[in-house]
Each structure stands twice: as structure tokens, then as C-alpha cells.
Amino acid sequence: MMKIDGNCDSGCPVAAAATVFDGKWTSLILRDLMSGTKRYSELQRSLTGISPRMLAARLTMLEEKGLISKTIYPTVPPKTEYTLTESGQRAEAVIMALAAFGATLARPG
Amino acid sequence: MMKIDGNCDSGCPVAAAATVFDGKWTSLILRDLMSGTKRYSELQRSLTGISPRMLAARLTMLEEKGLISKTIYPTVPPKTEYTLTESGQRAEAVIMALAAFGATLARPG
DNA sequence: CGGAATCCATAGGGATACTG
DNA sequence: CAGTATCCCTATGGATTCCG
Numbered sequence: 001m002m003k004i005d006g007n008c009d010s011g012c013p014v015a016a017a018a019t020v021f022d023g024k025w026t027s028l029i030l031r032d033l034m035s036g037t038k039r040y041s042e043l044q045r046s047l048t049g050i051s052p053r054m055l056a057a058r059l060t061m062l063e064e065k066g067l068i069s070k071t072i073y074p075t076v077p078p079k080t081e082y083t084l085t086e087s088g089q090r091a092e093a094v095i096m097a098l099a100a101f102g103a104t105l106a107r108p109g
Numbered sequence: 110m111m112k113i114d115g116n117c118d119s120g121c122p123v124a125a126a127a128t129v130f131d132g133k134w135t136s137l138i139l140r141d142l143m144s145g146t147k148r149y150s151e152l153q154r155s156l157t158g159i160s161p162r163m164l165a166a167r168l169t170m171l172e173e174k175g176l177i178s179k180t181i182y183p184t185v186p187p188k189t190e191y192t193l194t195e196s197g198q199r200a201e202a203v204i205m206a207l208a209a210f211g212a213t214l215a216r217p218g
Numbered sequence: 219c220g221g222a223a224t225c226c227a228t229a230g231g232g233a234t235a236c237t238g
Numbered sequence: 239c240a241g242t243a244t245c246c247c248t249a250t251g252g253a254t255t256c257c258g
Contacts, residue, residue: 096206
């Protein structure tokens with residue numbers, strides 16, 4: 001069991017992870033990629049209501065943070081695939097924890 | 110906040126949990142409370158840079174979502190304590206997962 | 219198909235000052 | 239001490255359009 005400090009301002013792993021999972025779409029994108037490689041349009045269809053701009057921004061961020069990798073097939077029409085890296089697969093544990101916790105919450109509405 | 114709706118219809122537990130952990134401070138507050146009951150001023154000192162407004166807003170949200178409870182001692186000077194509820198203690202698993210994952214990330218700076 | 223560019227409204231959130 | 243109230247700004251992010 002990992003020790004967590006009550007006060008680890010700089011370099012706190014919780015804070016570091018929180019920046020990655022920031023925003024309302026990130027965890028949903030990772031959740032979707034947990035079931036395997038997906039195309040841009042597949043993600044867009046799955047993430048109801050997300051704008052192309054948002055999806056592209058989150059995918060870029062996740063790629064920069066090293067959680068996903070991008071493969072471009074120079075075909076016509078073009079095709080791009082997104083896959084979890086090893087780091088992204090490690091992030092699955094967070095998604096699972098989120099899912100388990102979320103399942104215990106009372107549903108609003 | 111807007112409704113989140115991904116590919117597991119309108120009750121996705123990941124989305125539900127994501128709304129609770131929204132924002133940069135929430136997980137840090139929960140992290141702090143994991144080590145025990147804390148006062149408002151203790152949290153403010155621990156969460157370097159947070160504004161009173163922000164701290165109050167997040168604490169109110171967490172209380173409304175049922176993750177923390179608030180005890181007011183009508184003393185002079187006044188004293189308020191925040192404690193994790195059972196739901197909040199269930200959220201510890203998410204914080205632990207975040208910490209474990211965050212520890213594997215490359216440190217910026 | 220997979221984005222990038224542009225425009226624009228909203229609210230998230232910081233700084234400061236004040237109060238019970 | 240434990241917050242509120244107020245001001246104000248910027249970054250977030252939606253809608254739309256266009257391009258390789």
C-alpha cells in the first residue's frame with residue numbers, strides 16, 4: 001500500500017495525475033480505448049456531444065503525456081487509430097477505480 | 110455543470126465519478142482528508158495557492174455529493190472540521206490509484 | 219475521414235476586502 | 239477562524255467552417 005503524504009505540494013503524484021485526468025472528457029476517452037484501438041470517428045461517435053476541437057485537443061494532450069499513441073494510415077480516405085501505450089494501460093487502474101466509485105454514487109436526476 | 114454522456118448510456122459510472130473529481134483541487138482535498146479530520150485553515154495551508162473562495166466552493170460541493178461531513182463548533186474563535194464520510198472513504202481508492210499512476214509519470218520541471 | 223482555423227459566449231477561478 | 243462578497247479577467251470549450 002502506497003503512502004500518501006498529507007502535504008506534498010511540489011511533485012505530488014496525486015496532483016500530477018490530476019492534471020492528466022483534467023477535464024470532463026479525458027477519462028471517458030481512456031475508458032473507450034480500454035476496449036481496444038479506436039479511430040477518431042469512432043471516439044467522436046461514442047463521446048456524445050464532444051466537438052472535433054475538444055476531441056483533438058484531448059487526444060493531443062494524452063499523446064503528449066504519453067498515454068496514447070497515434071497511427072496514421074495515408075490511405076484515401078485517411079484513417080487514424082489511437083491506442084493506449086503502456087502508460088495508458090497503467091491509467092486503466094484509475095478508470096476502474098473511478099468506475100467502481102461512481103457506481104456507488106446516488107444518481108442525480 | 111453539463112451532463113456527461115458517453116457510450117455507456119446515461120448512467121456511466123466513470124462519468125459520474127468524473128464530475129465529483131472535477132477540478133484541480135478536489136482530489137488534493139480528499140488526499141489531505143485521508144490522513145484524518147482537518148480544519149478549514151489546515152486545508153488552506155496545505156493546499157498552497159488555493160483561494161478561500163475556491164476552497165469553500167469545493168468543500169461545499171464535496172459535502173453536497175456526500176463525500177465529506179462538516180462539524181461546526183460554536184466556540185470563540187470558531188472552529189470547523191471536515192471529515193470523510195463513508196462515501197468519501199470509498200473515494201480513497203481513486204486517490205490511491207491516482208497517486209500510483211502519477212508516480213509513474215515523468216516529472217515536469 | 220481527420221482534423222485545423224476562426225469566432226465567440228460563458229463560467230471558472232484568482233485577488234482582494236470585508237464580516238459573523 | 240471560517241468563511242462571503244465583489245470585481246474582473248482568461249482560459250475553456252461549443253458551434254461552425256474549411257482544408258489535405
